Amino acid sequence: MISVLIADDEALVRAGLRMILRAAGDIEVAAEAGDGAQAVAAVARHRPHVVLMDVRMPRMDGVAALARINRAPDPPPVLMLTTFGLDEHVHAALRERAAGYLLKDTAPRELISAVRAVAGGGAVLAPTVTRRVIDAFAAGGPPGDPAAGRRLAALTARELQVVRAVARGLANADIARELRMTQTAVKAHVSRSLAKLGLTNRVQVALLVRDAGPLPPSPEP
Structure with a gap:
């Protein structure tokens, strides 16, 4: 069973993600967090196999939480979620070794596949994010x-x-x-x-x- 920590500041979003993941059969939601600081603490407490984390959250955003999580010994892979296809948070999250980056309108079956992939040591990036990040960096000096x-x-x-x-x-x-x-x-x-x-x-x-x-x-x- 794959244990997942959901971190998002919107309760309705967390509820939707919880329903999708539990329907997979091989995924359980170990804990939830409403901001980055809670996510860091929950990772230390519950030791989930995967963290599913929103980029934009109060108190501590997802990128800052990702950096804190990755500084701990044996950190779990973090799959970032956002409503934005490309912004400065994408670049920062990739530099902080996010295991994946998906848009929030990702289909449920693709989200489940992404969680399974990063739990197995893989990496997942939304195709539109991949193409636009590469294009943006290629255009820069x-x-x-x-x-x-x-x-x-x-x-x-x-x-x-x-x-x-x-x-x-x-x-x-x-x-x-x-x-x-x-x-x-x-x-x-x-x-x-x-x-x-x-x-x-x-x-x-x-x-x-x-x-x-x-x-x-x-x-x-």
């Missing part, structure tokens, strides 16, 4: 963070090529055509690169590449 560059330097030449393509928003099939690889090979390179970089999803890759700024041309693999 490169900050050139040396620490980000050093992390990318740990990749092989081929992994770096694949990661740069991922950061441009290309799907595995597009990367395979561009780099003349099989999709199976691309998937393997993406998985290895995520593991080396300590990341969980493709949007985090885009953020890291953007932070690194201009890099020397990738050597031939």
